[in-house]
Amino acid sequence: MTSPLEQKKIKIAGPSMVTANRTWDGVVIYRTDQQSWSADLSDAAIVRTSDEARALLTEAVADDVGAIGAYIAPVEVRDSGAIKPGNLRERIRSNGLTIDLLPA
Amino acid sequence: MYAYDELDRTLINERVSEFRDQVKRRLSGELTEDEFKMLRLQNGVYLQLHAYMFRVAIPYGTLSSKQLRALAHVARRYDRGYGHFTTRQNIQFNWIKLAELPDALADLAEVGIHAMQTSGNNMRNVTSDQWAGVAPGEIEDPRIWSEILRQHTTLHPEFSFLPRKFKIAITASDHDRAAIKIHDIGLRLYRNAEGETGFEVLVGGGLGRTPFIAKTIKPFVSRRDILSYVEAILRVYNQYGRRDNIYKARIKILVHELGIEKFAKEVEEEWKHIRDSALTLEDSVIEEIRSRFSYPAYDKLPHMPDELKKAAHDPHFEAWRRNSVFTHNVQGYSIVTLSLKPVGGPPGDATADQMDAVADLADKYSFGEIRVGHEQNLVLPHVAKRDLPALWKALDRIGLATPNINLVSDIIACPGLDYCSLANARSIPIAQELTRRFANHDTANMIGRLHINISGCINACGHHHVGHIGILGVEKNGEEFYQITIGGRADENAQMGTLIGPAVPYVDVADVIEDIVEAYLALRARPDELFVDTVKRLGVEPFRERVYATR
Numbered sequence: 001m002t003s004p005l006e007q008k009k010i011k012i013a014g015p016s017m018v019t020a021n022r023t024w025d026g027v028v029i030y031r032t033d034q035q036s037w038s039a040d041l042s043d044a045a046i047v048r049t050s051d052e053a054r055a056l057l058t059e060a061v062a063d064d065v066g067a068i069g070a071y072i073a074p075v076e077v078r079d080s081g082a083i084k085p086g087n088l089r090e091r092i093r094s095n096g097l098t099i100d101l102l103p104a
Numbered sequence: 105m106y107a108y109d110e111l112d113r114t115l116i117n118e119r120v121s122e123f124r125d126q127v128k129r130r131l132s133g134e135l136t137e138d139e140f141k142m143l144r145l146q147n148g149v150y151l152q153l154h155a156y157m158f159r160v161a162i163p164y165g166t167l168s169s170k171q172l173r174a175l176a177h178v179a180r181r182y183d184r185g186y187g188h189f190t191t192r193q194n195i196q197f198n199w200i201k202l203a204e205l206p207d208a209l210a211d212l213a214e215v216g217i218h219a220m221q222t223s224g225n226n227m228r229n230v231t232s233d234q235w236a237g238v239a240p241g242e243i244e245d246p247r248i249w250s251e252i253l254r255q256h257t258t259l260h261p262e263f264s265f266l267p268r269k270f271k272i273a274i275t276a277s278d279h280d281r282a283a284i285k286i287h288d289i290g291l292r293l294y295r296n297a298e299g300e301t302g303f304e305v306l307v308g309g310g311l312g313r314t315p316f317i318a319k320t321i322k323p324f325v326s327r328r329d330i331l332s333y334v335e336a337i338l339r340v341y342n343q344y345g346r347r348d349n350i351y352k353a354r355i356k357i358l359v360h361e362l363g364i365e366k367f368a369k370e371v372e373e374e375w376k377h378i379r380d381s382a383l384t385l386e387d388s389v390i391e392e393i394r395s396r397f398s399y400p401a402y403d404k405l406p407h408m409p410d411e412l413k414k415a416a417h418d419p420h421f422e423a424w425r426r427n428s429v430f431t432h433n434v435q436g437y438s439i440v441t442l443s444l445k446p447v448g449g450p451p452g453d454a455t456a457d458q459m460d461a462v463a464d465l466a467d468k469y470s471f472g473e474i475r476v477g478h479e480q481n482l483v484l485p486h487v488a489k490r491d492l493p494a495l496w497k498a499l500d501r502i503g504l505a506t507p508n509i510n511l512v513s514d515i516i517a518c519p520g521l522d523y524c525s526l527a528n529a530r531s532i533p534i535a536q537e538l539t540r541r542f543a544n545h546d547t548a549n550m551i552g553r554l555h556i557n558i559s560g561c562i563n564a565c566g567h568h569h570v571g572h573i574g575i576l577g578v579e580k581n582g583e584e585f586y587q588i589t590i591g592g593r594a595d596e597n598a599q600m601g602t603l604i605g606p607a608v609p610y611v612d613v614a615d616v617i618e619d620i621v622e623a624y625l626a627l628r629a630r631p632d633e634l635f636v637d638t639v640k641r642l643g644v645e646p647f648r649e650r651v652y653a654t655r
Binding site: 021023024025026027028064065068069087088089092093096097098099100101 | 130131132133136137151152153154155156186199200201202203448450453521522523525530532533536582584
């Protein structure tokens, strides 16, 4: 998946959210609509226009202490309202590795 | 093993204190991420997909058992119980918390391990041959020169902010196990016609978006002059290397754009000013560094001990011995490669328990020393032949005796999209599936030496360009696709592989590789004609036809 590190213009093709990593431990987090972060994707604020995305990202980036590397990523919003990752990269970030590790 | 002195220990400890303070100020908000990023990169701390990744330096791939136990401790205490050995002889931990990093670094500092300059635009690990010091026919131990360069370039004020990262590799054997031709500077230690020991200096190698094989800039530089000459190269690079475009900032681009002759002239010009300066390496300085390397007190042992004769009746032991045990420069001893490529396993990973076990085995059988190879396996460099049967049993118990060294399932792979924020596609599941397809050791032996390299993106951390078979993950419309190249080599005959055709989807990759191998088996002139030689003889067309006939 083309790295979002290379995001230059904000252009969204569907429902999106803002995600980052928590500064102190690197855990994947999602920007909520309460100006906070959650480690649960179901809490993510959904944006549907480029302007909304830009505003949410700007707000997220302003929290430099709590989060790093914020970017906009696609989501799928199911008919039930459930929010799912919108590409493989975000599936991996949300669900974890796709591989079997060595036994501990 | 190199013995650190008081200065080394002080430097490492002070670095830990400094980083601890930097982390504290980052977490309090006193430092912004933009301010902190450059500092954390200088200490090997990356942000990846899930978490921070922590890259720890293993200078020229040499570890003591004590150090390996410390790495196991970090894996267990601060991570998820495992680590990944890299194509630059370092180790990476994938789940480290920033808040705990200073403690992890402090624990490592107690055994002389650090993470300085494992990332950032500076001199990275000066890598070498994992068989250094024990390989038959080696001119002398190349690690002495890695150490000289390491000391000189650590916190070097002029080279701490280069246009981009800088990587040097050194070999002292005819067969290049250090892949020097794909490094920014490659050094080949040899004896010239006059009997003098010195270096062939190569420059401008590298992979990634614009791969190049390094070119010889100077066929012979004496030991006395090597440091000043390398410094001259670095100064020219620092002066003229591009800083406006990250993709054009490596020295390979500068060498390509200037041409090797012009680049060499610039270096000679610079060298004139510094050749006979304090950078001259007097014999006493070289000997001082050499004296800090300790070598085992080898026993006088027979070439064929009874233990080995007896064990030869066990076909499983013999399969492993023939594959993973190599000739040592001292009679009665062997170099043993421990495969970190089990069937179905992620290439290059080891659990904390395995690391501890290898440390114990190193103490018992290898004078307490372990090496890390760039091909992501471990080595016990000083094993008495009489101990091979016992060692094999112990390795087999901990899953480190897969007899697949240099074979099709001895795959080099980057972490890929499962871990890496730069990746376009996954690499580890591809590697795992391939090891399952080629799990039969008789088949793998019949195929012979075959290096598969997998990279999850064009940054080429898996060295796919120089794989006998190279696999590069790309993204097409949100799906994972893979470009396949064949015919690459990373050794003294280094060359880039050739693309065989359009990228194939994730689900087809293992089938395609099987087709390529089947084509090779049908086309090879003799059973001992290596895959890479068959490709050289016939070109890619017969393989392309086979792969794309029904696709």
